[in-house]
Amino acid sequence: MLHTVNKSPFERNSLERCLQYAKKGSAILLIEDGVYGALKGTAVTDKVKKAMKNVSIYALYPDIEARGMQDKAIDGIRLVDYGGFVDLVAEHRNVHSWL
């Protein structure tokens, strides 16, 4: 399953809930303000890194770049463009947007 998160982890609990729900082998894509959850040195970095042992985490690069965060992504988070977003949806049987 693919999960998308579009909220900053500092504003809402979407990322936290998503990390609880994402089963081993599933994927999480951070988009829009959700990309703030993909960054190094934040209060949620450790939580995200821990989750990366079981789930693949991706972030939408155009949204990272737009926010001036291009050099700050956690190592191991895969950066994708909109085509990569489409591939992720196609590769997974279902998708849940954590709105």
Place this chain on the structure above:
Amino acid sequence: MKFGIMVNEGPYTHEASDTAYLFAKAVLEKGHQIHRIFFYHDGVNNSTRLTEPPQDDRNIVTRWSKLAAEHQIDLVVCVAAALRRGIRDENLAEGFRISGLGQLIESGIQADRLVVFGD
């Protein structure tokens, strides 16, 4: 693969309709098909032809219309959500049509994937 897309936020206030549009374009570039794009909640505001953004900004409404014309995409605006927000046939932009919520469910049934963009 056939994709259904749902847009739940209006243009400009929230990034959702931008993301949905760029996603839709990428779907087509990848050689997939779009079964339908369904506009719900404030997402219906993506369809009003009365929209006039400043000249140096993107025109979200005409961008949808152009996508629909170039790729024969079915842009459906939920009738109940639309009427609630003052969207009617008279102010509907090119390429959009107003119809019922059944169109969303049908898209969920017929498309291989349904992706929701919202707040």
Place this chain on the structure above:
Amino acid sequence: MSETTGGVEMDEDVSGVIKKFLYVNRKAPYGTIYALESLEVVLIAAAFDQDVSLVFLDDGVYQLAKGQHTKTIDVKNFSPTYRALEGYDIEKLYVEKESLEARGLTAEDLIVPVTLLPAAEMAELMDGQDIVLSF
């Protein structure tokens, strides 16, 4: 499956296909319109003979709270509609245990009978769906 041409009603393609639809409710009622318009989708969905489940988590559990009186805010109280869902053959309502507990509520505080599931089981349920709609 044949291509749809656009302005179609329910056509041949639809009949016979049964998919698992999950409606995820994570937002409280009245503060925003999402809960109400989500319920409107569910009511329409009932006509399509699909396998429908509703889940309520986070502030979505407040949608089911008993005792909603909305006259003074001049908004329609739509909570009785959850009780009517059974009549539409929508009987699978799941509430996340942790969300309910975190808000100091129990199943007795809810307007309809629901199945309480811990988050881990909710995750399983979500994983097994074909279409997950969130609002």
